[in-house]
Amino acid sequence: MILAVLAPLLLAIAVIVLAPLLLSHGSWRIARPRLALRAWLAAIILGAIALVASLASALVEILSSASRQTGEWLGPVAITIFGWVGLAAVGGLVALALARYEPISAAERRTALQVLLLSASSTYRRESLRGVDVSFIESDAAAAVSTRGCGRQIIVSRRLDDALKPAQLRAVLEHETAHLRKGHDRIVRLAQLNLACFPVLLGARSFEQNVHLLVELAADDNAARRCGIEATADALQALTALTSEESEESVALRALRLLRRAERVAGRAATRRAAVARRASA
Amino acid sequence: MAGRRVPGALESMVLQRLWAAQGPLTSRAVRESFSEDQRPALTTVLTVLDRLEKKGLVTRTASAAGSLFSAARGESEETASAMGRILGRAQDREAALLHFAGQLDPADVEALRKALTSP
Missing domain, CATH: 1.10.10.10 (Winged helix-like DNA-binding domain superfamily/Winged helix DNA-binding domain)
Structure with a gap:
């Protein structure tokens, strides 16, 4: 019975220790951001399930040992202490999560209200893209934002609308739609809440640090799949001339990442064509 | 309809x-x-x-x-404040918004640069 408590507990500890080491290093996560996001989510779910399973096993053992008389005392006492301390920790954790979620939830409500006011006061065109409402608003800022406040919404400023070619604008909309359809905002919130509850855990800090980059790259990849790598890289390059100085470098690097991928895809296609030509001439 | x-x-x-x-x-x-x-x-x-x-x-x-x-409130008084708060939040990770320009901090940019420059 001790094994039923210890095995999932050790698994949870292994996940907590190994996840940040494996998932927050290496260029693979830049090349495969969607896989990296899924791996983080899987690690969090696996860690949580293992902890709950360990605690549940301990509680079952406490209840069943009450009706059993054995000479052994160390194991049952350790399990009893672990079970009751674990149960108290879960209760404390739930209370902490609720308390930490309240300001996040209030910020979401405030933002939703502001988006609604902005959309109502300054929209000059509306479109719908696969169930997502797109409001084009009068503004000199070059911005496109997505939010789920009052339903899935994208806001695009006049300056961005005017500056981008239709194919580039489509890529921007697909990028923002990916955030909404793939639940990127919720993943970001989960990372923030996880960090708020476990500020001392390296895994919680690493996930929160990584998640912003990963969701942006995953949305870029989604836009590239729907509109083409070149159109998406073009949109990012066009944005470098319009965006603030602090965002310029990150946007340029995201464009460069897609251009490198386009080169690799073109290289592979040329190799395949050459192989087909060789076989045809043989 | x-x-x-x-x-x-x-x-x-x-x-x-x-x-x-x-x-x-x-x-x-x-x-x-x-x-x-x-x-x-x-x-x-x-x-x-x-x-x-x-x-x-x-x-x-x-x-x-x-x-x-x-x-309940006038249009013009709401527009200017909402505009600044929503569109000027590219670096604000607390807002429930995701910007196309991204909300990447220097560590994210460094990770991206490192991955793209490594062989």
Whole structure:
């Protein structure tokens, strides 16, 4: 019975220790951001399930040992202490999560209200893209934002609308739609809440640090799949001339990442064509 | 009948109409202000007005003709502040928004640069 408590507990500890080491290093996560996001989510779910399973096993053992008389005392006492301390920790954790979620939830409500006011006061065109409402608003800022406040919404400023070619604008909309359809905002919130509850855990800090980059790259990849790598890289390059100085470098690097991928895809296609030509001439 | 719209879009369109009106409107008048191809059902309009009232954006007054609705706050005073808060948040990770320009901090940029420059 001790094994039923210890095995999932050790698994949870292994996940907590190994996840940040494996998932927050290496260029693979830049090349495969969607896989990296899924791996983080899987690690969090696996860690949580293992902890709950360990605690549940301990509680079952406490209840069943009450009706059993054995000479052994160390194991049952350790399990009893672990079970009751674990149960108290879960209760404390739930209370902490609720308390930490309240300001996040209030910020979401405030933002939703502001988006609604902005959309109502300054929209000059509306479109719908696969169930997502797109409001084009009068503004000199070059911005496109997505939010789920009052339903899935994208806001695009006049300056961005005017500056981008239709194919580039489509890529921007697909990028923002990916955030909404793939639940990127919720993943970001989960990372923030996880960090708020476990500020001392390296895994919680690493996930929160990584998640912003990963969701942006995953949305870029989604836009590239729907509109083409070149159109998406073009949109990012066009944005470098319009965006603030602090965002310029990150946007340029995201464009460069897609251009490198386009080169690799073109290289592979040329190799395949050459192989087909060789076989045809043989 | 209008095509299916997300709730936020309809709330925004109703608020636009209340701002544009000279005075308070009945729910039926709000509905009539939509073009025929976009006109929502009266029950939908009432639901939207109710939601806007709960958010403090619409006030309701009783009259002989039924409930009259008007925008609680002026359009211009809301626009400037909302514009700055929403569109100027590229680096604000607390906002429930995701910007196309991204919300990447120097560590993210460094990780990206390192991955792209490594062989």
